[in-house]
Amino acid sequence: TLCARDTLAYNGRKLYRSGRYSDLFRNRYCCDSLVITDLTVSPENIAQSEPYVCPGGIHRVGNKTYDRSGSYIDTLTSALGCDSIVFTVLTVLEPVGSSWSPQICPGGYVEVGGRQYQQDGSYTDTLRSHRSCDSVVHTRLIVKPSSMESIGHLICEYASVRVGNKT
DSSP states (O other): EEEOOOOOOETEEEEOEEEEEEEEOOTTTTEEEEEEEEEEEEEEEEEOOOEEOOOTTOOETTEEEEEESSSEEEEOOOSSOOEEEEEEEEEEEOOEEEOOOEEEEEEEEEETTTEOSSSEEEEEEEEOOTTTOOOEEEEEEEOOOOOOOOOOOOOOOHHHHHHHOOO
C-alpha cells in the first residue's frame, strides 16, 4: 500500500498506480520464481472548507487553532499514514452591536429581546444574531414628562376662565 504521490521501486521499475504486477526471477539455481505484487495506492485527500466563527471564537484544524480571518493550508496524517491536505478560508464575523435612545410617554414601554422597559435608564441586552453569534443592544430609555398640569382658579360667580380655546 502506498500513499498518493509515492512510488515503489521494484525490479528496476517505479510503481505508482494501483494494480497487480507480475515479475519473473531466476534464482541462483536457474529456477524461475514468480512474484505477484498487488499494489494499492491510497487516494490523495484534499479538503476545502470556508467556515466562519463569531468574534472571540476559534476554528480547529488538526491540532492547530485559528482565530483570525484568512487562508490556511494544513497537512494532516490520515489513519493510513498518508498526507491529507486541508485548505481553509476562515471568516471571523464582525461584532454585531447597536445603540438607540427611544423616547416614550409615561405608561408606555419598549421591548428588546422579549424584555420590556418602562423607566428611564440605560439597559444592555445580549441577543443571538442570525448566525448564532452574540449581538449586543444598548438602550438609553427616556420617559417624557407628563404634560398634564393641575391649576386651581378662584373665580366669582358668573365669571369665566379661559384655558386654551375653552371657556
